[in-house]
Amino acid sequence: MRAVRVRNLHFTYNGSEVLRGVELEIEEGEFVVILGPNGAGKSTLLKCVGGILNCGAVEVFGRPVMDYSRDELARVIAYVPQRCEPGFMTVFDTVLLGRRPYMGLRPSRRDVETVRRVLRMMGISHLALKPTNKLSGGELQKVSIARALAQEPRILLMDEPTNNLDIKSQLEVMETARKFAEDGGTSIVVMHDVNLALRFARRFVFMKDGVVVADGGREILKPGLFEDVYGVRVRIEEVGGIPVVVPLSHLGLAEELKQV
Numbered sequence: 001m002r003a004v005r006v007r008n009l010h011f012t013y014n015g016s017e018v019l020r021g022v023e024l025e026i027e028e029g030e031f032v033v034i035l036g037p038n039g040a041g042k043s044t045l046l047k048c049v050g051g052i053l054n055c056g057a058v059e060v061f062g063r064p065v066m067d068y069s070r071d072e073l074a075r076v077i078a079y080v081p082q083r084c085e086p087g088f089m090t091v092f093d094t095v096l097l098g099r100r101p102y103m104g105l106r107p108s109r110r111d112v113e114t115v116r117r118v119l120r121m122m123g124i125s126h127l128a129l130k131p132t133n134k135l136s137g138g139e140l141q142k143v144s145i146a147r148a149l150a151q152e153p154r155i156l157l158m159d160e161p162t163n164n165l166d167i168k169s170q171l172e173v174m175e176t177a178r179k180f181a182e183d184g185g186t187s188i189v190v191m192h193d194v195n196l197a198l199r200f201a202r203r204f205v206f207m208k209d210g211v212v213v214a215d216g217g218r219e220i221l222k223p224g225l226f227e228d229v230y231g232v233r234v235r236i237e238e239v240g241g242i243p244v245v246v247p248l249s250h251l252g253l254a255e256e257l258k259q260v
Ligand SMILES: Nc1ncnc2c1ncn2[C@@H]1O[C@H](COP(=O)(O)OP(=O)(O)OP(=O)(O)O)[C@@H](O)[C@H]1O
Pocket: 013, 014, 018, 036, 037, 038, 039, 040, 041, 042, 043, 044, 045
C-alpha cells in the first residue's frame, strides 16, 4: 500500500520558494533516508509530509494529509523534530503525551505499558522520573523518539535523529528506524551522515535546491552524484560488504583558498 504520495509540491516561505515541484512516492514498509546539502529543503519536505506545514500536494494512505483531524493524523504519523524543547515534565509524562490521541480522561493500563515498553526500547527507563530540562542533549533526543514511538504510528518521520548521539546510540536509533519498517511501518529519516544511512536504509532520496535530484537504492551512489549534489569529490569503497563514501576534496576549496 502507498503510504505517502507527494505530487508537484511547491512550498514558499515569505515569497521565497524552497520546494520546487517535488515528486515522491513511498510504500508502506519502506525505510527511506533523505539527504542533501544544508538548506536543500529536506526538513520542509518532512514537515509537509507530516502535515505540520500546510501543503495541498501530499497524500497519506490515499487521503490528503490536510484532511486528517489532529488526532487521526497523530495515530498515523509521528514526527521527531530536529530540536526538541525541554520542560519541567518528567520523561515518563513527556512520553505519555504520545498516547494522547488514544487516551480518555486518564491513561489506560495499555497506555502505561506502552510508555514503559518504549522507554526500555530506547534504553532510558532509568530516566523516567527526571524532568526533561535536566537531561543531556542526547538523552532528550531519545525521549523525543520514545514519545513518537509511543504514538504507535504507521509512519515515523525523524529529522536528523542521530545528532547529539554517541556512536552506539546512533546505531540504535538507525536500528529502531529499520525495525519499525521491517515490522510494517514506514520510516522516513532526514540526515547528513551518508555512511550511517548506507548501513541501514535501502532507499536514498537526494535533494538539492528544493528538488529531488536522485532517488533509488545503493546503485545510485556514484562519485558523480556527490560532485553534483555537494560539490565534493569522493571515493566509494567497500568495508565488510557495505559501501563507504570517503570524501577526498571540496571541489571549490582550492579556488576559494587562492582568493583569500
Ligand atoms: N520558518 C522558515 N521561514 C523562512 N525560511 C525558512 C524557514 N524554515 C526554513 N527556511 C528556509 O528554507 C530553506 C530550506 O530549509 P530546510 O530547513 O527545509 O532545509 P534542510 O535541507 O532541512 O537544511 P539543513 O540540512 O540545514 O537542516 C532554507 O533556505 C531555509 O533558510
